[in-house]
Amino acid sequence: MKVLIIGSGGREHAIAWSVHKSPLVDKIYCAPGNAGISEFAQCVAIGAMEFEKLADFAGTEGIDLTIVGMDDPLVGGIVDVFEERGLRIFGPRKNAAILEGSKAFSKDLMKKYGIPTAAYENFSDPLKALAYLREKASFPIVLKADGLALGKGVLICQDWEEAKEGVRQIMQDRKFGDAGRTMVVEEFLTGREVSVLAFVDGKTIRPMTSAQDHKRAQDGDRGPNTGGMGTFSPSPFYTEEIDKWCQEHIFQPTVDAMAAEGRPFTGIIFFGLMLTGDGPRVLEYNARFGDPEAQVVLPRMKNDLVEVMLACLDRRLDEIELEFEDNAAVCVVLASQGYPVSYEKGIPIHGFGNFRGREGCYCFHAGTKYTDGHIVTNGGRVLGITATGSDLKEARRRAYEATEWITFSNKYMRTDIGKAIDEQ
Ligand code: AMP
Ligand code: GLY
Numbered sequence: 001m002k003v004l005i006i007g008s009g010g011r012e013h014a015i016a017w018s019v020h021k022s023p024l025v026d027k028i029y030c031a032p033g034n035a036g037i038s039e040f041a042q043c044v045a046i047g048a049m050e051f052e053k054l055a056d057f058a059g060t061e062g063i064d065l066t067i068v069g070m071d072d073p074l075v076g077g078i079v080d081v082f083e084e085r086g087l088r089i090f091g092p093r094k095n096a097a098i099l100e101g102s103k104a105f106s107k108d109l110m111k112k113y114g115i116p117t118a119a120y121e122n123f124s125d126p127l128k129a130l131a132y133l134r135e136k137a138s139f140p141i142v143l144k145a146d147g148l149a150l151g152k153g154v155l156i157c158q159d160w161e162e163a164k165e166g167v168r169q170i171m172q173d174r175k176f177g178d179a180g181r182t183m184v185v186e187e188f189l190t191g192r193e194v195s196v197l198a199f200v201d202g203k204t205i206r207p208m209t210s211a212q213d214h215k216r217a218q219d220g221d222r223g224p225n226t227g228g229m230g231t232f233s234p235s236p237f238y239t240e241e242i243d244k245w246c247q248e249h250i251f252q253p254t255v256d257a258m259a260a261e262g263r264p265f266t267g268i269i270f271f272g273l274m275l276t277g278d279g280p281r282v283l284e285y286n287a288r289f290g291d292p293e294a295q296v297v298l299p300r301m302k303n304d305l306v307e308v309m310l311a312c313l314d315r316r317l318d319e320i321e322l323e324f325e326d327n328a329a330v331c332v333v334l335a336s337q338g339y340p341v342s343y344e345k346g347i348p349i350h351g352f353g354n355f356r357g358r359e360g361c362y363c364f365h366a367g368t369k370y371t372d373g374h375i376v377t378n379g380g381r382v383l384g385i386t387a388t389g390s391d392l393k394e395a396r397r398r399a400y401e402a403t404e405w406i407t408f409s410n411k412y413m414r415t416d417i418g419k420a421i422d423e424q
Contacts, residue, residue, distance in 0.1 A: 003306065004058055005030045005041060006048050006078070007069030010333075010366035010384040011291035014298045015069055016040045017362070018305040025306055029061065035375045036365025036383075048073045051081040058087050065090065067309065069294075071148055074267070074287050075101035090309045092287050096258055096265040100287040103184045104146045110282060113257040115250055117282040118142070118187040118274075126171040129183055133163045142186040145170045147179030151215065151227045152340060156188065191276040192237040192420075193283070195293045198251060198271070199308055201317035202264040205255045206308075207247065209300055209324040210238040211293040212420070217340060219416045226340045227381060230417030232330045232392055233296035237275060237420075246273065246280050254285070266312055295364050295384045296329040330399040331386040332417045333366070337410040339380030347377045347408050354405035360388040361402045377408055392421040 001024050005012050013036050019025055020040040031054060033043030046053045048070055058066055066082060068074050068091040077094035091097070098105050104122040109115070123129035133141065143166040145153030153176040157163040170180040198207040211233040217223035250271060258265040270286035270293070289297075298305065302323040311320045336343035345367075352375065355363045364386060367379015385402045389395030396418040403413060 001025050001064040001306070002027045002029070002062060004054075004061075004063045004066040005033075005037075005069060006054065006066065006073060008032050008034050008037070008048070009069070009291050010364040010381065011289050011294040012069040013037050013364040013366075014294040015067060015289065015305070017364075018298045018301070019067070022304045022306040024304065029063070031057070034365045034378070035368040035370050036363065049076060051076070051078050054078070055082050055085050055087060058082065059085060064088060065306065065309065067091070069288060071097075071100055071286065071288050075148060088313060090313060091267040092265050096263045096267075097287045098263070099258065099265065099269070099285045101148060102146050102182075103144050103284065104182050106285050107184055107186075109257055109261070113253055113260075115253050115257065115282060116279060118189050120184050120186040122146075122182060122184055123171075124182045126167050129167050129171065129185060130164065132185060133167065134160060137163065137185070139163070140188040142188050143167065143170060144184040144186060145176040145179040146182035146184060147176070149176035149179045152176070152225050153179055154225055189274045189276050189281055189283070191274045192235070194235045194238045194273050194275060195231075195290050196238070196246065196251075196271045196273060197289055197293060197297060198269050199312055199317055199322070200255055200265050200267060200269050201312040201315045202266050203255065203259060203315065204317040205251050205269070206317055206320060206322050207243070207251060208297050208322060209233055210235040210243075211290070211296050213290065213293060214414060214417055219414050224340055226335075228290070228292050228333065229335065229414045230330070230332045231290075231292045231296045232328065232396070232418040232421065233293075233300060234328065236392065242275065242280060246271070250280065250282060291366075292331045292333055292364075292384045295331040295362070295386045299329050299362060299386060299388055300325045300327060325388070327388050327390055328392040328395040329386055329388045330392065330395040330418050331364075331384045332399050332403050332413055333381050334383040334385060334403060334406060335381050335412045336367075336377055336379070337412040339412065343380055344410055345377050345379065346371065347410055349375050349377060349382070349406060349408040351406040355402070358402070361398065362386040363402075363406065377410075382408070382411075392418060396421065
């Protein structure tokens with residue numbers, strides 16, 4: 001098979017690494033890709049939002065399967081464009097990707113089908129939002145831009161002054177663009193967060209092993225929200241009992257709800273959960289692998305990724321049992337100092353050779369490119385350093401050891417990824 005992967009981050013590098021292991025696959029392309037991905041795939045200079053050009057490429061090259069890593073093209077309808085041309089593509093159609101594309105849609109869906117989530121109100125008029133926040137809200141409270149905002153469109157407000165400022169940023173100044181046309185005001189929940197990614201074929205759902213992200217920029221969960229600064233898998237707080245409950249009350253009901261709405265979902269559903277004192281609640285849905293969740297989940301997966309994706313497309317996921325190694329993985333993101341606000345790019349990176357021959361250590365590229373034959377930084381999140389171990393403590397020790405192998409002048413990382421493991 002010839003496979004085309006769409007995206008350019010650490011998640012797509014992890015997907016390319018997985019696809020590369022499949023005996024079904026002869027050749028991999030990635031559009032647009034990055035310096036690390038080019039180890040496994042031929043990178044093609046077409047942007048992820050250039051649907052027609054991508055479909056032309058897939059047609060001309062005889063691509064057998066296209067895998068979409070990123071949210072923007074899915075929400076924009078890339079799958080519909082490919083399917084209209086008879087090209088096989090893994091991911092939800094536009095009418096199903098709305099599960100991630102509109103938080104107001106997903107909240108209304110959960111309410112309608114009794115899927116547990118935080119209490120909320122949707123607003124498209126900033127004055128009504130302000131009136132609600134002044135008269136009815138209890139603090140802290142959560143404000144969410146409806147649309148895609150690179151994981152940054154969520155504000156936790158401690159008091160009325162912060163909430164007023166939040167409404168201004170999201171709805172009036174449009175800090176997150178059109179994503180802020182509508183805003184969700186949501187009850188603040190406390191508990192452990194866990195991410196569960198699952199394969200879905202429209203009717204059957206097969207959850208993968210759990211993971212936990214660290215969304216805030218600085219140690220101790222301080223600083224602004226980012227796309228994710230590091231992950232570990234599995235989450236020791238996500239027990240078999242909780243998994244069973246989620247399957248019955250959250251996972252299958254979500255798939256059934258989408259089908260009942262005439263929006264059958266094929267692809268990956270990412271459940272962002274909060275394990276509250278009153279039970280698990282959905283914080284958010286995504287319509288794709290998490291980044292950097294994919295960097296800890298895929299290295300632990302025993303199945304052939306391509307085989308599972310083909311089963312989803314053929315609606316025979318019920319024939320597949322997912323299997324994961326009985327180990328653990330930790331991923332520490334190496335970022336550019338200043339991410340997610342402002343940072344320098346184009347800085348040379350050294351030390352990739354240290355990963356050669358190191359079993360269970362991975363250097364996934366997130367924002368890198370080649371300049372004059374040398375790999376330089378090309379984004380806020382630069383690399384994801386993943387290590388596996390027999391348990392989380394060993395994986396964590398090995399991952400942090402491997403972060404020392406890489407140097408670049410504005411390298412920044414959190415030093416407490418997976419620290420929660422110690423509190424078990
Ligand atoms: P989201 O993109 O919706 O997952 O939100 C980003 C982050 O904001 C989450 O990972 C949580 O840490 C936090 N968050 C979102 N919704 C809530 C909520 N209702 N209560 C508390 N924290 C939340
Ligand atoms: N790591 C969170 C996300 O991919 O949305």
